[in-house]
Amino acid sequence: MQVDQARLVALLREGNQRAYSELVVRHLPAIEVYAKRIVNDDALAQDIAQDVMVVLWQRSADFNPNKARLTTWLHRIAHNRCIDILRKRQREFGWDPSESKYPVAESDTPREQQPIDTALMRLPESQRTALVLTYYQNLSNREVAEIMNLSVRAVESLLVRARGNLKKQLETQE
Amino acid sequence: MNPDEKNHRRAIDVIAAYGAEQSAWPEAERAATLDALQSSYEVRQILREEASLDSLLQQSARVATLNATQVAQQIARGLSQQLTLSQRLGRGLEVVAESLSSDFWKPTLAASLTLSAGIAVGSTVYEPVEDWSQAEQYSFTVVGEE
Numbered sequence A: 001m002q003v004d005q006a007r008l009v010a011l012l013r014e015g016n017q018r019a020y021s022e023l024v025v026r027h028l029p030a031i032e033v034y035a036k037r038i039v040n041d042d043a044l045a046q047d048i049a050q051d052v053m054v055v056l057w058q059r060s061a062d063f064n065p066n067k068a069r070l071t072t073w074l075h076r077i078a079h080n081r082c083i084d085i086l087r088k089r090q091r092e093f094g095w096d097p098s099e100s101k102y103p104v105a106e107s108d109t110p111r112e113q114q115p116i117d118t119a120l121m122r123l124p125e126s127q128r129t130a131l132v133l134t135y136y137q138n139l140s141n142r143e144v145a146e147i148m149n150l151s152v153r154a155v156e157s158l159l160v161r162a163r164g165n166l167k168k169q170l171e172t173q174e
Numbered sequence B: 001m002n003p004d005e006k007n008h009r010r011a012i013d014v015i016a017a018y019g020a021e022q023s024a025w026p027e028a029e030r031a032a033t034l035d036a037l038q039s040s041y042e043v044r045q046i047l048r049e050e051a052s053l054d055s056l057l058q059q060s061a062r063v064a065t066l067n068a069t070q071v072a073q074q075i076a077r078g079l080s081q082q083l084t085l086s087q088r089l090g091r092g093l094e095v096v097a098e099s100l101s102s103d104f105w106k107p108t109l110a111a112s113l114t115l116s117a118g119i120a121v122g123s124t125v126y127e128p129v130e131d132w133s134q135a136e137q138y139s140f141t142v143v144g145e146e
Helices: A005-013 A017-039 A042-058 A070-093 A115-121 A125-136 A141-148 A152-173 B003-018 B027-039 B041-057 B068-101 B105-125 B132-145
Strands: none
Touching: A005 A017, A017 A042, A017 A070, A017 A125, A017 B068, A042 A070, A042 B068, A070 A125, A070 A141, A115 A125, A115 A152, A115 B041, A125 A141, A125 A152, A141 A152, A152 B003, A152 B041, B003 B027, B003 B041, B027 B041
């Protein structure tokens, strides 16, 4: 029988390790995939996902179940970690954000990428984040707005631009 | 702009932002967007374009490869070791607290309080002399009086 998530969170706050393990099993895969789509580096994404799960244990008292879903809270932590890492890389590589393209380190992920993956990675970070959270992570526009600390309108505007940019890029690739 | 035109524009915006899948549209706007779809060729055309992009987005496959159960166990084990350390520290503090509850610390506390009070009074009453020429004059006056 699956224990209700609110009950698991309550148990976690009491330091119950079994509840913690159950929550990790439920949330780690989504956070790992999210980080992979944002940082485009599998090993790094796995580190980020595990960091987020450590935060879940250490700061579960900060999570308010009346204010947000646990997945939204975890995605927000993951989002902040990803942004920190991307900005650090930006400094290290001397990458100019106005070019709206990330230095895609191909050696990081030696796997065959679909044209859509390349196009996604070439989107500006905020557009990619909005699209990934909405389309792949199935979060609502309000949740995405909360994670990105933006208004719902701003998120929608990012989504429209992201989809428009993807179409243009894919047309060029053809 | 009349209400129909407004709904029509909004339906286009919704589809352009969230794609062709109805389940991805904001719940509160789903019915109005469907209505606009039925009544407008332009909206249907945009839906078709976005459906093509959706099918391309589906080709991007990223999968989770971490073993969640194992990760949970590893983190829990690591954190329980931290817990043991914090428990040890807690135990250390308990020992200090227990020793404070006995009588031997009272003279030590009295002495340290006196010392602290002395330092506090000294640091507030003492005013450093900024103008040393006046200080010299004062000392001469005192000598002259003798």
